Amino acid sequence: MDLEQIKEGILHGDRRYIAKAITMIEEGYTNIYEILEDFEEYSGKAKIIGITGPPGVGKSTLISKLVKEAINRNHNVGVLLVDPSSPISGGALLGNRVRMIEEVSDPKVYARSLATRGWTGGLSRAIDEAVLILEASGKDIIFIETVGAGQIETEIFKKADIVAVILMPYSGDEIQALKAGLMEIADIYVINKGDLDRNKITGVTLRTIMGKDKRIVYTSALYNEGIKELYDSLINIWDEYSKSGELDKRRKLKIKSSIIEDLNSYFLKLLDDFVKNKEQELEKITEEVYQGKISRYKAAKNVIEEFKDSLHKA
Numbered sequence: 001m002d003l004e005q006i007k008e009g010i011l012h013g014d015r016r017y018i019a020k021a022i023t024m025i026e027e028g029y030t031n032i033y034e035i036l037e038d039f040e041e042y043s044g045k046a047k048i049i050g051i052t053g054p055p056g057v058g059k060s061t062l063i064s065k066l067v068k069e070a071i072n073r074n075h076n077v078g079v080l081l082v083d084p085s086s087p088i089s090g091g092a093l094l095g096n097r098v099r100m101i102e103e104v105s106d107p108k109v110y111a112r113s114l115a116t117r118g119w120t121g122g123l124s125r126a127i128d129e130a131v132l133i134l135e136a137s138g139k140d141i142i143f144i145e146t147v148g149a150g151q152i153e154t155e156i157f158k159k160a161d162i163v164a165v166i167l168m169p170y171s172g173d174e175i176q177a178l179k180a181g182l183m184e185i186a187d188i189y190v191i192n193k194g195d196l197d198r199n200k201i202t203g204v205t206l207r208t209i210m211g212k213d214k215r216i217v218y219t220s221a222l223y224n225e226g227i228k229e230l231y232d233s234l235i236n237i238w239d240e241y242s243k244s245g246e247l248d249k250r251r252k253l254k255i256k257s258s259i260i261e262d263l264n265s266y267f268l269k270l271l272d273d274f275v276k277n278k279e280q281e282l283e284k285i286t287e288e289v290y291q292g293k294i295s296r297y298k299a300a301k302n303v304i305e306e307f308k309d310s311l312h313k314a
């Protein structure tokens with residue numbers, strides 16, 4: 001497969017080529033950039049919806065139902081399942097998850113998990129590139145699921161246009177969500193597993209904690225309840241943000257944070273190479289610090305100066 005072929009395939013929405021390109025990104029084939037630069041004109045074409053929340057609340061099940069809804073509405077839909085954990089265990093787990101969404105797929109749907117194997121650009125960067133590829137392939141709505149707890153949940157704010165935080169009834173998740181900083185990033189709360197019949201209580205709790213103006217939608221992904229309403233709400237919020245200028249603001253923020261990420265990974269790579277070549281010298285400096293000949297602070301400062309010099313020479 002040559003690059004031109006991959007590019008054409010993506011532009012025709014061919015899933016094989018989309019898959020190939022995303023795999024190249026995951027595996028760090030930098031020549032994929034030749035294509036990505038040509039795709040820049042498609043950037044921002046899709047509505048990007050972040051779906052996040054604690055493990056097991058039904059994010060993937062919900063997305064599989066939202067995908068069906070998208071198909072009914074003739075929307076061209078892409079799904080990315082992002083796993084911040086180790087590529088080995090995470091990859092295997094995500095394999096199952098992605099299958100669930102692919103089962104509902106028709107040729108217009110593209111779903112896959114995303115994990116990076118040691119590329120300096122990292123997962124965050126891979127999300128940007130995968131989104132761009134999906135946009136170039138003609139997707140007009142893209143769902144990004146982030147799994148589990150921790151930093152990546154709030155990172156999704158930098159990738160998505162709007163964020164839906166999924167919770168389930170009576171699990172204490174609502175409190176957990178507040179702790180994890182999800183409150184700041186939620187544009188809408190979805191209380192899933194409504195069939196468990198206790199979700200109203202969670203809603204009341206949420207209302208009490210978060211005030212009246214937060215949007216809350218009740219769903220049962222399992223029984224297909226509330227899916228249309230959720231889909232409508234997501235589109236409505238997106239339209240609203242588009243009109244109010246909020247979307248522009250967020251997308252600019254997104255560009256800025258991607259540029260900063262690029263800068264970071266570029267310099268980290270340089271620094272990494274520099275340090276690798278300095279192994280012996282570092283041993284020597286360490287010894288000097290250990291023997292009290294020079295302070296650790298001063299030693300680090302010297303190395304930094306040397307690094308800066310090497311940049312000038314580069």
Ligand SMILES: Nc1nc2c(ncn2[C@@H]2O[C@H](COP(=O)(O)OP(=O)(O)OP(=O)(O)O)[C@@H](O)[C@H]2O)c(=O)[nH]1
Binds near residue numbers: 148
């Ligand atoms: N009763 C009930 N179970 C549900 C509902 N939605 C999902 N589930 C079940 O909850 C379990 C977890 O669902 P997933 O969709 O994998 O949840 P998730 O949030 O994507 O999970 P992680 O990706 O592991 O964080 C599965 O056994 C689903 O069948 C629902 O509306 N009602």
Ligand SMILES: [Mg+2]
Binds near residue numbers: 059061145
């Ligand atoms: Mg999932």
